[in-house]
Amino acid sequence: MAKISRRSLLGMVSTGFVAFLFAPTSVDALREPVVRVGGSCRKVGRRKTSGGKTFECVKTPNGNKWRRAKTTPPPQPTTSDVKVFASSELAAGASKIAVVTSGGRNYAVVVTRTSNGVVGFSRSCTHAGALVSPGPSGRLTCLAHGSVFNAATGAVIEGPAEIALTSYKVSERDGAIYLKI
Numbered sequence: 475m476a477k478i479s480r481r482s483l484l485g486m487v488s489t490g491f492v493a494f495l496f497a498p499t500s501v502d503a504l505r506e507p508v509v510r511v512g513g514s515c516r517k518v519g520r521r522k523t524s525g526g527k528t529f530e531c532v533k534t535p536n537g538n539k540w541r542r543a544k545t546t547p548p549p550q551p552t553t554s555d556v557k558v559f560a561s562s563e564l565a566a567g568a569s570k571i572a573v574v575t576s577g578g579r580n581y582a583v584v585v586t587r588t589s590n591g592v593v594g595f596s597r598s599c600t601h602a603g604a605l606v607s608p609g610p611s612g613r614l615t616c617l618a619h620g621s622v623f624n625a626a627t628g629a630v631i632e633g634p635a636e637i638a639l640t641s642y643k644v645s646e647r648d649g650a651i652y653l654k655i
């Protein structure tokens with residue numbers, strides 16, 4: 475039998491060890507769990523992307539199931555100033571909702587009078603597009619899946635939404651509040 479030197483034996487062992495470390499994992503381990511419409515899911519409101527499509531976990535009479543997520547295109551801003559309320563209609567710290575029409579489209583908005591002036595946001599929840607409404611303590615809430623936003627900044631306070639509400643430029647002049655939409 476051919477003799478193997480200690481050096482070549484060490485070389486073979488270390489090469490094998492390195493090959494083991496960098497060997498690709500099995501295909502099954504790399505594969506993402508498949509999400510399909512009607513498949514079971516755990517947490518209502520959870521969104522997942524699979525095969526380039528976005529799915530959302532919803533409650534159904536047969537348990538929580540995946541369905542294709544609705545995507546709501548964000549309102550397209552134009553450059554018109556649209557009157558929303560008379561200044562006297564919005565008390566300090568209050569939030570009010572309105573539907574304004576601009577460029578032939580209707581926009582659901584919410585306007586808040588803060589200590590720094592009036593701010594305005596789209597009511598379209600950034601999670602899945604349901605409408606947010608003024609809630610207690612300077613918050614805007616979405617009842618669809620429980621997201622909560624700051625009424626003065628539009629920032630997310632509680633998910634599942636992760637993105638702040640779309641804000642509009644607001645101006646107040648001659649006793650009226652205008653949004654740039």
Ligand code: FES
Pocket residue numbers: 519599600601602603604616617618619620621633634635
């Ligand atoms: S649409 Fe899901 S939390 Fe608003």
